Amino acid sequence: MSIFEITIVILIISASAYFFGVRKIVSLSAKYKKKPDSLMKYYGKNAVIWAFVPAFSMLVAYSFLAPVYIETVFIDKLSKIFPEYQQSQLNLVYAQVQNIASGFLESSDVQLLALSEQLTSWNEKAQSTRSWVILLVLIGTSALGYNKIKLRFPARVKVEQFFERLFLGAAVTAILITIAIVVSLMFEALRFFEVYNFFDFLFGTHWSPNIAIRDDQVGSSGSFGMIPVLAGTVLIAFIAMLVALPIGVFSAIYMAEFAPRGLRDIIKPTLEILAGIPTVVYGFFAALMVAPFFRSIGLSLGLDVSSESALAAGAVMGIMIIPFISSLSDDVINAVPQSLKDGSIGLGATKAETIIKVILPAALPGLVGAFLLAVSRAIGETMIVVMAAGHAANLTANPLEAVTTVTVQIVALLTGDTVFDSPKTLSAFALGITLFVATLMLNIAALTVSRKLSEKYD
Amino acid sequence: MTIDSKIQVRNVNVYYGNAQALYDVNLDIKSKEITSLIGPSGCGKSTFLRCLNRMNDVIEGCRVEGNITIDGENIYSKDKDPVLLRARVGMVFQKPNPFPKSIFDNVAYGPRIHGLAANTTELREIVENSLEQAGLMDEVKDRLNESATGLSGGQQQRICIARAIAVSPEVILMDEPCSALDPIATARVEELMGNLSINYTIVIVTHSMQQAARVSTRTAFFHLGHLVECDETNKIFTTPNDKRTEDYITGKVG
């Protein structure tokens, strides 16, 4: 049976488990003239869980593990046939055999054909075993679940418990994946610090990672001082916030306090559409329109603006962040209780006085939170800076020059021909972990501050 | 039309969008006296109260028709600024709503925006005087710089009263000021209202008939957006003119 057919069978059995479960508890209840511990439907649900979950998990596990198992055993067999081959060559042969077996490849080699036939028969065997195993599990656990149904069985508690564990499992998976990513990042970063001094990385002011790919080339050691890269990131994020913060917050104030309901219902979604534009679009907007525009303005003023500038990238990034800030700020401002606004208006304060003296101070923690989240987005943003900020690791505070950022460098380090254990490649992980730590701290700070807001009005 | 009436309300109709909330209300409110407004929930008491300091202006879709004069000036005439009016007619709300600022800054809020104090000494005087009048000075004099939101509900409500007094209004409107307070705090606020009525004209909305009987000289009874009658409190509670008033105060309707 195919996976699809097995799934159908599992579903049918599970559905009927519900009716059998309910029927059993109804008849038990009638026989002993007693009410069961839980509502009837929970006995049905409990039966469904017993029927469905073990069999389906089995199906999923089998589908993932069986190919791996077959591969291991088959390669083991190949290694006996070709004792002189290395692991990578064996893998290659296996891939070939696999392709012949599934008909993607044709071959006249007798030995390969024989092997592929063998693989096909293995696969078929695995498939039929799968059907039997799963049907067995399905029937076994269904019967077990059916058997558990008694008047004094707390079905509702068990069902709730099951869902609690299911949700817990999902949460734990998400956390574990995050941890796994961070750990692997850390491992690679540590390998980098084995060959490059940690403090030279952290405080060095010279960034030129261009190591020769071949060992015998001259000038094969790069320089990995992070400061210019970090400075570029900060400069661009700063320019972005300079654009986004006033426009974002002011538009939020307008939406929350001045705009009539109908207009607000138009403005807010429009701004949110702005947030949905892919960053690559902003990127070429920055590179092809904004940067040349700034350059021509600069020229007419007698300023030397480079064609890729921190200003262009930062300004466009600011535009990208506006909806983010205005939407968050709007929520925060709306969360300030109407009673406070009434209190201020009732004392004869004007709308502006109320906004400045009551609403903004009350919303401040939330606004700071929004601001920090926006900064952490600006720091992590990649596409715009890759396209518009340049690659030159200049240590400068002049927004008219080209700078580079952490994210740009990571992209540069990992694209093109790379050797996986050269310092050049590994330094990307060091940059990555730096970026991670920076945004993590910003997010923690943001959370802490905004939590203060909710404390105040409880 | 009596000479000593502070506020005169003539033919007032109020609409929220298309729904009418008040119908042709006529009422005289006397100076330096407590007038209470009673009636079942949703009959328009709060709406009426908000007409008196034009707080209805800030509610989207709310429309007020008719004439309301304070000391003979029409507060709804085109050349009148509602912001200035609200400094003359203070308001205390149902739920205590101190700003999340210090006690001092709460009371100093009004004087600051209206520029009532020339320097910090004067400001301090106004604040202390207001707290004194609100009967709070003894309780808070050592912690004027602490947050007002940390006070008890009753204290918070008296801060709000002190905050209203600080701008030296002529009229104080109170919308169910004790509904969120316990009996002891309620008693204190009622006592305070009695003291304030020597200097201020007070209009209070209350859902408690006992409270109306205890504190007010005159009582107005509202029903379904109509002002049914307004008279001496004694008279309303003993020999009301209207059957609806009688049913309400004897507890026959909600």
Ligand SMILES: Nc1ncnc2c1ncn2[C@@H]1O[C@H](COP(=O)(O)OP(=O)(O)O)[C@@H](O)[C@H]1O
């Ligand atoms: N902001 C508002 N928008 C729409 N309708 C309102 C608003 N405030 C009050 N109303 C309506 O006006 C009527 C009177 O309300 P209100 O003055 O609050 O009554 P009360 O204070 O006597 O309980 C009610 O029917 C209420 O639904």
Ligand SMILES: [Mg+2]
């Ligand atoms: Mg009310």
